[in-house]
Amino acid sequence: MYNPATGREEFIMISTPSEVAMGKSVHESIIQKYKLSRDPAQIDRVRRIGERAAKVSDRQDYEYHFYLIEEDEMNAFTTPGGNIYVYTGLLEKLENDDQVxxxxAHEIGHCAARHTVKKFQAALGYDLISTIALNAIGEGTAQQIAQLSSGAVMNIVFSAYGRQDEYQADQLGIKYMYRACFDPRAAVETFKILEAGSQGPDVPLILRSHPFISDRIHMVEEEIKSLGSKYGPSPCVMAR
Ligand SMILES: [Zn+2]
Known part of the structure; x- marks a missing residue:
């Protein structure tokens, strides 16, 4: 299957409908473990910003959903089916819509490049392959997730992406910000906020097992310089 976000042919066994069903099942585990925010203004804000960035994503074969989790930590993560979760502890630290x-957009990058579904595919491994061999279309994956304990599901959710996947999500995130008329330079500001939050013993969850932040800042700055030549002139008037 050709993946327009990575520009490569990739072997994904899980069909989109199956991935979406899997995402719903994972969501059940998440709402057992975490409290979703009930603050309509904040929920709206996250959705509005997320949907604007999702509209320009390379992957449009499912709908993206954005959820706000009531937790003090600085974190955000993505599950199969285009579900993106951000913690109130991170949202509070961010200063403007571009930073949010x-x-x-970084998380949308993980969706578009199919990093999330690949992670689940790898974790389910042999069981998944045998399920698919039994029903060819792979619709059994959602039931397979439903059979796992919620702890096992969360372990897969929070397992780290590879370093290359992180760089690629950063790169795609910058691209989507550019296309959706957010200021891509805000990505560098966000890294600095995360870095400041990681002074002391508590490294924010979002940074654990991620590449060094200085390397990510460097890569993102190079990427911002090449946006015009890679994707054409910006159609946007920057407000800042
Ligand atoms: Zn990431």
Whole structure:
């Protein structure tokens, strides 16, 4: 299957409908473990920013959903089916919509490049392959997730992406910010906020097992310089 976000042919066994069903099942585990925010203004804000960035994503074969989790930590993560979760502890630290967009666009990058579904595919491994061999279309994956304990599901959700996947999500995030008329430079500001939050013993969850932040800042700055030549002139008038 050709993946327009990575520009490569990739072997994904899980069909989109199956991935979406899997995402619903994972969501059940998440709402057992975490409290979703009930603050309509904040929920709206996250959705509005997220949907604007999702509209320009390379992957449009499912709908993206954005959820706000009531937790003090600085974190955000993505599950199969285009579900993106951000913690109130991170949202509170971000100073403007562009910075919020940088977090959400990075997560949308993981969706578009199919990093999330690949992670689940790898974790389910042999069981998944045998299920698919039995029913060819792979619709059994959602039931397979439903059979796992909620702890096992959360372990897969929080397992780290590879370093290359992180760089690629950063790169795609910058691209989507550019296309959706958010200021891509806000990604660098967000890294600095995360870095400041990681002084002391508590490294924010979002940074654990991620590449060094200085390397990510460097890569993102190079990427911002090449946006015009890679994707054409910006159609946007920057407000800042
Ligand atoms: Zn990431």
């Amino acid at each position: 967009a940088s977090v959400l």
